[in-house]
Amino acid sequence: MKSSSISSGQNQGSPPNRAPHKSFALGGPTTKLDPRTTAFRADLADVRLADHVFAPHYAAPMAMTVKRSGFLRATSDKNGETLAEIMPGAVFEALDFAGDSAWGIAVDLGLVGYVDRNMIDFAVADA
Incomplete structure (x- = not known):
C-alpha cells in the first residue's frame, strides 16, 4: 500500500515550516x-x-x-490655487517631474507645491 501525504500527516498545500515571526508594533500617536x-x-x-x-x-x-519668477501652485493644473510667487534665484527642491510641472519644496518659503518646469534651472543649485 502506498502512503499518501495525507496519511503521513503532511499537508501538500501548506508552506514549509518556518520560524515564528518576530512581532512589532507601531507606537505613539499619529x-x-x-x-x-x-x-x-x-x-x-x-x-x-x-x-x-x-x-x-x-x-x-x-x-x-x-x-524666472512664477507661481507655486497647490496642484499641477495651471489654473490651480496659487500658494505663492517664487522669485528668480530662489531654491526649489524638486521631487517629481510630470508633464510641464515639477513638484517639490520652495525652500525660502517653506511651502510644497507645483511649478512650471521651465521656471527652474536643471543645473543643481548651491544648497
Missing part, C-alpha cells in the same frame, strides 16, 4: 502633517520623511535654482 509644508503625497514622499510617513516611493530632493 502625527498629522500639513501637505502645504510637508512634501508627501499618496504616491511619493521626500526621503527625509521616511521615519514619519509611509509612502510607496521616496525621492531625494534635487536642489534647483528658479530662473
Whole structure:
C-alpha cells in the first residue's frame, strides 16, 4: 500500500515550516502633517520623511535654482490655487517631474507645491 501525504500527516498545500515571526508594533500617536509644508503625497514622499510617513516611493530632493519668477501652485493644473510667487534665484527642491510641472519644496518659503518646469534651472543649485 502506498502512503499518501495525507496519511503521513503532511499537508501538500501548506508552506514549509518556518520560524515564528518576530512581532512589532507601531507606537505613539499619529502625527498629522500639513501637505502645504510637508512634501508627501499618496504616491511619493521626500526621503527625509521616511521615519514619519509611509509612502510607496521616496525621492531625494534635487536642489534647483528658479530662473524666472512664477507661481507655486497647490496642484499641477495651471489654473490651480496659487500658494505663492517664487522669485528668480530662489531654491526649489524638486521631487517629481510630470508633464510641464515639477513638484517639490520652495525652500525660502517653506511651502510644497507645483511649478512650471521651465521656471527652474536643471543645473543643481548651491544648497
